[in-house]
Structure formats: structure tokens, C-alpha cells
Amino acid sequence: EAGVAQSPRYKIIEKRQSVAFWCNPISGHATLYWYQQILGQGPKLLIQFQNNGVVDDSQLPKDRFSAERLKGVDSTLKIQPAKLEDSAVYLCASSLGTGTPSFGGELFFGEGSRLTVL
Amino acid sequence: GESVGLHLPTLSVQEGDNSIINCAYSNSASDYFIWYKQESGKGPQFIxxxxxxxxxRQGQRVTVLLNKTVKHLSLQIAATQPGDSAVYFCAENLENYGQNFVFGPGTRLSVLP
Structure with missing residues (x-):
């Protein structure tokens, strides 16, 4: 089974520029997540989709971050304009289900996209 | 022993010894918990x-203990191997909130030869 695919793996930009990350979840997974992981910290949820609808975007800085999941499959996360503090790894994850998780309800993560803002 | 590093708590153990990694979770309403392992340059991996x-609950070489009274999770790794060196995160899911996981700050496990 193919895992969660993300691209690009690395991106270096200057502040105020824009960047976009792409994620293709595991086939059949209804739920897709974008997490931001700053060096030395745990992942922090930015946005959660269920199919192509947003479940939770309460921690997404909407003045500069946007995300979409058209057709309920792959997703893009965009940052415009980027700030120095956006330097982080952006992790995409997917999971099978909806509702209350049971055993095996874990998230499957991609390798991440490392962003450096200069 | 354990020490607080610049960013992450670090646990150093001798190869072959048992490791215990601790996690304090935040919400008494959380009903599902996962331990993840993250190696350098990779995404978190389910344990x-x-x-x-x-x-x-026991798995292969790993055991998770949950103490709801004090909101504490621990991960025990038996016969720790060099390949166990990584950062370990606990994640909690809030009851009746779908699959919305909140991650702890992580602990770095270093296995000494």
C-alpha cells in the first residue's frame, strides 16, 4: 500500500514570498490533516478535512495560510506571504475514518515538507 | 537518566536495557491515545x-500504560536497540471530537552502545 505522498521535500524562500505544498493521502482515507512542526516541538494541527469539507481550521493563521482539498482526495497548503516564524516542517497525514476512533484509528504521516524562510 | 535539553527532554539508555518514556496529557476528556516514533527527517510513525x-496494552517489545487519575501515559520499550533512537510523541484524541489529535512536546531517546 502506498503511503502519504508530499512534495516538495524541501523549500527555501525569502520572507514575503509565497509557497505551496502538496499532499496525496492514502487511497480511501477520508480524513486529511496538515500539521506544522517547528524544530524541537510536537506537531501542531493546522487544518483537518473530512472528504472535501473542513472539520477544524481553528489554528490556521487565515490571514496568510490557506488549504484546499478539492474532490476529497489530494490537498494543497499555501502560505502567502511567508514570515520567518513559518520555518517548520509541514506534515500531511491521513486516516481512514470519521467519528470516534477505535483501535487502528491512527494517523498515517508523510515524510513532510521542510520550509526555510530567510 | 532524564534531562531537559534545549528543546526536548532526552532519555539516554544503554543498549539492551528497558526504556520508559513518560507523557502528561492535557484533557481529562481524551479517550484515545497513540504513541508515535519520529526518526530524523521522517514523519511520525505509529507505535x-x-x-x-x-x-x-502490549505490543511487540512495547507496552503502554495509562493512568487517568493523574492524566499520565508511559511507553515502555523492552531490550532497547540502537534502532529505537528517535523522538517519541504521545498524542491524545478528545472524546466525541472525531479524530483530532493533540501531540505532546516529545522525548528524545538516545541508545548508548
């Missing part, structure tokens, strides 16, 4: 999970 109606 083991447990529901709030259990105190203990």
Missing part, C-alpha cells in the same frame, strides 16, 4: 495505541 477504558 501503539490505547483507549481510555484500558490501563495497559
Amino acid at each position: 501503539i495505541d490505547i483507549r481510555s477504558n484500558m490501563d495497559k
